Amino acid sequence: MVSYRETTSQKIQETTLGNQLRREADHYSTIFDLRPCTNYTYYVSAVSFYGLQGGTRTALGSTGEIEPSPVESVSATATGTMSISATWSAGQVKECVDHYYTCIRDADTLTSACFHTDDLERDFTGLSPCVNYEVAVRSVSPKGQLGSAIYDTATTKDVPTGAPQDLQVVDVTSHSATITFAPPATFPQCVHEYDTRIVDLSSVKKRSPSDLSSRLLRTQEAIDGLNACTDYGIWLSAATVSGFKSPEVSINFTTAEATPSAPRELNHTDVGADSVSLRWFAPENNTLCAVSYRVTWTSDLNSGSEDFPFLDHPFEVKVTVKGLTASRAYTFTSSALGPSGNIGPASEPCYVNTLP
Structure with missing residues (x-):
């Protein structure tokens, strides 16, 4: 026995x-x-x-070892501008778990520090403020085999920053601008991102640029996708990781005129014997430079064109072309015209047969 x-x-x-x-x-x-x-x-x-x-x-x-069971419910919490506290729960199956191996890693620089502990908690100190940290906890077997890592993240507490400095517009084209500025003088390490508001000033009272002193250290940001023929105001502030925003600085500029791109999604909405109603959407680029549209049509008998002014720059454009011939196959295109009369590329064609 x-x-x-x-x-x-x-x-x-x-x-x-x-x-x-x-x-x-x-x-x-x-x-x-x-x-x-x-x-x-x-x-x-x-x-x-x-x-x-x-x-x-x-x-x-x-008996031999197997991979130790992972921990459960890891929770990392910022306790100050330079400290994070992490706690976790042991796995339900405790065989092969001798102690725990916990690491904290700076998400920006990817530098890390690791510690062995018998406890279910760890305080990390001497950290940098305003930084997102990743905490990983692994179970460790008696012979040093590591279990699967369980993660949580926390961000050390931040402090307000000063406003960005010396905002300037150094280059302006019809649909882009480049701004330069210096980081805040106070707590620049807590700047997580810069919040740039770009506003069409046609309906906003213009503000004068801030009178800021020149700094050697500068940041540059290219702003693309602007509309030509437009007055713009830029308001810039620094934001921390938890959403604190600095005071804003601002500057104004005007984009140049440029040729509008092609109207989009041209299609017919109603067809008669001698008329066709068309609809399209405004050009994606240089939209505000499109002050009128030229509709061109062709058939096996004749061709023609007509200009339709739209100074209010509608996003959806609707027109009706009249004086057509019944029972004919027509091909329509639409092109946007700028303030100086420059005409943009034609849209994709729309094919329509007028009614008998």
């Missing part, structure tokens, strides 16, 4: 193995369903045919 006792936990469990044993001719027995990373004491004694049990011998043995 063989029995065993688990000696690695506070609860002492002794089991008579019965049908868990597989007897071999050389008196070896295989014991199943043991737990990993556990020390066992084995008791072996001989049993006669009549059930009499002889003396007992003992033997010690340990």
